Amino acid sequence: MPVAISATINGVRRDIALDDPRVTLLDLLRERLRLTGAKKGCDRGQCGACTVIVDGRRVDSCLVLAATLDGAAIRTIEGLAHGDALHAVQAAFIANDALQCGFCTPGQIMSAVAFLEEGGDWRDPEAIREGLSGNLCRCSAYAGIVEAVQQAGRELATHKEAA
Amino acid sequence: MNAFDFVVPRTVAEALAAGAGEGSAYLAGGTNLVDLMKAGVSRPARVVHIGGITGLDRIETLPDGQVRIGALVRNADLARLPLIAEATLSGASAQLRNAATVGGNLLQRTRCPYFFDPASACNKRTPGAGCDAQGGETRHAAVLGTSEHCVATHPSDLAAALVALDAVVEIAGPGGKRETPLESFHRLPGDSPQRDTELQPGELILAVRLPAAAASFAAHARYVKARDRVSYAFALASAAAALKLDGGRIVEARLALGGVATKPWRAREAEAALAGAAPGAEAFAKASALALSDARPVGDNAFKIELARRVVVRALTLAAAGTPKALPALPASPFGVSR
Numbered sequence: 331m332p333v334a335i336s337a338t339i340n341g342v343r344r345d346i347a348l349d350d351p352r353v354t355l356l357d358l359l360r361e362r363l364r365l366t367g368a369k370k371g372c373d374r375g376q377c378g379a380c381t382v383i384v385d386g387r388r389v390d391s392c393l394v395l396a397a398t399l400d401g402a403a404i405r406t407i408e409g410l411a412h413g414d415a416l417h418a419v420q421a422a423f424i425a426n427d428a429l430q431c432g433f434c435t436p437g438q439i440m441s442a443v444a445f446l447e448e449g450g451d452w453r454d455p456e457a458i459r460e461g462l463s464g465n466l467c468r469c470s471a472y473a474g475i476v477e478a479v480q481q482a483g484r485e486l487a488t489h490k491e492a493a
Numbered sequence: 494m495n496a497f498d499f500v501v502p503r504t505v506a507e508a509l510a511a512g513a514g515e516g517s518a519y520l521a522g523g524t525n526l527v528d529l530m531k532a533g534v535s536r537p538a539r540v541v542h543i544g545g546i547t548g549l550d551r552i553e554t555l556p557d558g559q560v561r562i563g564a565l566v567r568n569a570d571l572a573r574l575p576l577i578a579e580a581t582l583s584g585a586s587a588q589l590r591n592a593a594t595v596g597g598n599l600l601q602r603t604r605c606p607y608f609f610d611p612a613s614a615c616n617k618r619t620p621g622a623g624c625d626a627q628g629g630e631t632r633h634a635a636v637l638g639t640s641e642h643c644v645a646t647h648p649s650d651l652a653a654a655l656v657a658l659d660a661v662v663e664i665a666g667p668g669g670k671r672e673t674p675l676e677s678f679h680r681l682p683g684d685s686p687q688r689d690t691e692l693q694p695g696e697l698i699l700a701v702r703l704p705a706a707a708a709s710f711a712a713h714a715r716y717v718k719a720r721d722r723v724s725y726a727f728a729l730a731s732a733a734a735a736l737k738l739d740g741g742r743i744v745e746a747r748l749a750l751g752g753v754a755t756k757p758w759r760a761r762e763a764e765a766a767l768a769g770a771a772p773g774a775e776a777f778a779k780a781s782a783l784a785l786s787d788a789r790p791v792g793d794n795a796f797k798i799e800l801a802r803r804v805v806v807r808a809l810t811l812a813a814a815g816t817p818k819a820l821p822a823l824p825a826s827p828f829g830v831s832r
Binding site: 351354388398445448 | 496497499501520523524527528532542544545569585586587588591592724725824
């Protein structure tokens with residue numbers, strides 16, 4: 331059965347006609363809107379590679395039926411940078427070699443962005459590890475990821491104080 | 494995933510009407526139902542999306558001191574309630590807690606791998622099929638409340654904390670509203686493990702209520718969870734412990750176990766033994782022995798009985814020391830340090 335929704339994706343309002351209510355947010359983004367940053371790892375809510383931010387909350391997009399998102403505001407990795415200016419978390423991941431193969435990276439970055447926006451304690455490595463435990467990295471780049479979140483947290487806090 | 498009709502009710506009444514039919518399933522956060530549908534374990538003919546119903550997503554303190562938690566409150570939003578917060582934040586991941594709701598948490602199905610695998614025999618999934626867990630991998634199987642038909646654990650951390658605090662479940666159904674203590678909401682598997690709860694077809698959880706008396710445990714309440722990794726894993730054994738202390742004595746104790754039982758497990762004999770005792774190693778050892786006195790291993794999981802005893806002692810010890818002002822960075826960790 332078809333379902334029509336209207337959602338804001340990276341700031342752009344989209345009217346979306348779904349031909350089937352089984353379509354997940356992840357499949358909507360990747361297969362129908364060609365936003366392939368969010369990755370399909372486990373497709374079962376276990377790995378976090380598909381993490382996006384819906385109405386200010388990070389979620390596993392593989393477990394969200396797109397049909398439930400009428401009126402929602404969705405942010406994906408494609409919406410983070412302003413032109414060539416990377417988001418502080420993106421830049422920090424590069425600066426700290428916080429990846430190897432890169433498959434989990436968009437999910438890690440979206441999760442880290444949300445962690446910092448939630449007021450997560452970026453000064454405490456243990457809090458970062460706990461806060462990002464829903465994002466698995468099979469290359470085990472965790473040490474670099476924690477350092478990247480610490481650096482991004484510090485930069486965003488400095489920026490906020492200066493503003 | 495099987496095909497289904499998708500219905501979006503705007504009110505509880507519309508939801509009940511849509512949910513009354515055979516094969517209907519209510520969908521809220523979707524973290525469990527969508528997963529089960531992908532596995533082919535749940536095959537609803539109609540999915541009733543209740544996430545947009547207004548008024549069910551609030552936490553309210555009622556005039557008589559009860560705290561009413563709407564069924565659609567996200568797990569991530571329970572952080573302001575002592576004990577409940579530590580239990581909830583020790584479960585799942587930030588992404589899942591942002592989507593998963595309180596009502597859905599109570600209704601989540603077991604993570605027994607044989608239940609999730611349609612190629613395995615499972616009485617909970619297919620009544621009468623048998624139980625491949627017995628004779629199989631039982632590291633996450635229960636040691637309390639099992640039957641010859643089912644040894645699957647109830648996986649919720651939140652429910653263990655809620656049952657310790659005497660929570661009540663508010664339910665709406667075709668016949669009107671009713672409520673039941675959470676302790677009797679979940680069923681023992683017995684010979685019908687396919688029914689996890691006393692919820693009837695078409696009924697909907699509206700809210701979970703904590704009695705005013707729950708607040709009297711706030712100063713001494715902790716959740717401790719032993720698991721295969723320190724975050725984002727189901728409990729091998731967990732304990733919610735809450736104490737009311739006065740003059741160096743325990744006035745009243747609450748204790749519930751997770752990860753070791755077929756339902757959220759209230760340890761009432763242990764609670765009775767703690768009442769009137771001096772908090773300390775002796776009383777806690779006695780309580781932990783009583784809490785596990787009926788435990789029976791399944792396959793090779795006898796280690797969980799001793800593990801659970803030690804988790805109980807740790808939870809009671811930490812509770813006696815006092816609820817920390819801020820949760821440790823690793824909530825419920827046996828290794829966590831309070832700040």
